[in-house]
Amino acid sequence: MRRTRFDRWPCPIARATDLLGDGWTPIVMREAFGGCHRFEQFQQRLGVSRATLVQRLRKLVAAGMLEKIAYQEGPRRYEYRLTDKGRAFFDILAAMWRFGEDWLFRRGHAPVVLIDRDSQAEIRPVVVDEATGRRIDVRRLGVSLRSPAST
Amino acid sequence: MRRTRFDRWPCPIARATDLLGDGWTPIVMREAFGGCHRFEQFQQRLGVSRATLVQRLRKLVAAGMLEKIAYQEGPRRYEYRLTDKGRAFFDILAAMWRFGEDWLFRRGHAPVVLIDRDSQAEIRPVVVDEATGRRIDVRRLGVSLRSPAST
Numbered sequence: 001m002r003r004t005r006f007d008r009w010p011c012p013i014a015r016a017t018d019l020l021g022d023g024w025t026p027i028v029m030r031e032a033f034g035g036c037h038r039f040e041q042f043q044q045r046l047g048v049s050r051a052t053l054v055q056r057l058r059k060l061v062a063a064g065m066l067e068k069i070a071y072q073e074g075p076r077r078y079e080y081r082l083t084d085k086g087r088a089f090f091d092i093l094a095a096m097w098r099f100g101e102d103w104l105f106r107r108g109h110a111p112v113v114l115i116d117r118d119s120q121a122e123i124r125p126v127v128v129d130e131a132t133g134r135r136i137d138v139r140r141l142g143v144s145l146r147s148p149a150s151t
Numbered sequence: 152m153r154r155t156r157f158d159r160w161p162c163p164i165a166r167a168t169d170l171l172g173d174g175w176t177p178i179v180m181r182e183a184f185g186g187c188h189r190f191e192q193f194q195q196r197l198g199v200s201r202a203t204l205v206q207r208l209r210k211l212v213a214a215g216m217l218e219k220i221a222y223q224e225g226p227r228r229y230e231y232r233l234t235d236k237g238r239a240f241f242d243i244l245a246a247m248w249r250f251g252e253d254w255l256f257r258r259g260h261a262p263v264v265l266i267d268r269d270s271q272a273e274i275r276p277v278v279v280d281e282a283t284g285r286r287i288d289v290r291r292l293g294v295s296l297r298s299p300a301s302t
Contacts, residue, residue: 004199006174010262012251013181013244019255020247021174023157030164033289048155064254085254090289091278093164095246096171100163103215103236104170110297111161117293126281127242129274133284136276138184138241142268146261 016092019063024048024056026096029089032066037079065089094125167243170214175199175207177247180240183217188230216240245276 007018019025028042036042043053057080060066065086071079101110114123129136158169170176179193187193194204208231211217216237222230252261265274280287 004174006178007255011181012248012255012261012263013177014251015255016247016251017171017174017177020168020171020177023155023168023172026164026168026171027157030162033292034294087289088250088254090287091246091276092243092250094278094287095242096167097163099239099243100165100167103239104158104163104166110163112163112294113297114287115293115295116288117291120295121282123287123292124281125242125278125287127245127276128279128284130277131272131275133279136241136245136265136274137267138238140268141184141274142266143185143263144266144271146264 020092022056022059024052025060025065026093028053028056028060029065029086030093032080032082032086033090033093037081039078039080042080060086091127095127098125171243173207173210175203176211176216177244179204179207179211180216180237181244183231183233183237184241184244188232190229190231193231211237242278246278249276 005018006014006021009015027046031042031045034045036045039053039057042048042057043050046053048056057066057068061068061080063085064083066080067083068078069081070076097114101113105111114125115121116123127136128134156169157165157172160166178197182193182196185196187196190204190208193199193208194201197204199207208217208219212219212231214236215234217231218234219229220232221227248265252264256262265276266272267274278287279285
């Protein structure tokens with residue numbers, strides 16, 4: 001069955017959904033943020049078949065999330081680096097981490113925590129409004145058409 | 152081809168990925184936050200087949216994201232309400248919105264913006280660390296095993 005595509009919908013959530021629809025996207029991106037750059041590193045950490053990984057990395061390069069850069073000549077070898085767009089994806093992963101930690105394990109029993117490596121303090125991602133720094137009040141939230149003047 | 156399942160992996164991102172893997176999850180949840188409660192409302196707004204929608208709503212109820220509540224007897228009619236878990240999913244949608252707005256439209260050309268309905272101010276979701284209110288510095292981020300004492 002062909003998946004419904006959301007990538008031309010006019011809603012930012014719908015478009016991001018399309019990118020996430022392939023379950024491997026967040027997992028591969030998680031490893032990229034964790035310091036994976038080379039094909040063998042991804043493969044070792046994920047235990048995924050070469051064919052699947054080739055396809056996933058190609059998709060992320062095509063989407064502009066990773067770039068493939070030659071780091072050695074003769075034989076030429078490549079590594080995968082986060083682009084600006086790829087780095088911006090971090091917030092989605094951070095929000096997924098927090099939701100997963102709070103709701104997809106027995107309460108308080110997620111086996112891993114995010115920490116600041118310098119201070120060892122636990123990091124708990126949360127979404128706020130950039131301008132005010134405050135949590136977003138969903139009951140007051142609306143969606144408005146962007147006025148042409150502001151684009 | 153059967154999708155790889157991530158819902159028993161020990162990583163919060165992997166588990167959230169599994170929930171997101173079905174592309175309709177964020178779309179249906181978006182409508183729930185937008186005030187949809189009844190089957191016909193979801194169907195009208197999404198233009199999706201009844202069969203698909205039945206299946207998606209059932210999945211979200213089974214996942215504890217929505218609850219199905221009778222709001223009328225004779226004939227009995229149901230509506231779908233966000234649970235606490237479903238409400239917590241908002242942060243993922245907010246992070247997806249921001250990423251989509253910034254990176255999945257021509258810069259500055261997303262046709263819609265989030266607003267605070269009271270002040271009409273634009274809302275731009277961003278992820279921070281809950282304790283400090285500061286952006287998370289990915290270069291200093293680490294993952295640590297939770298110490299048994301803290302669970």
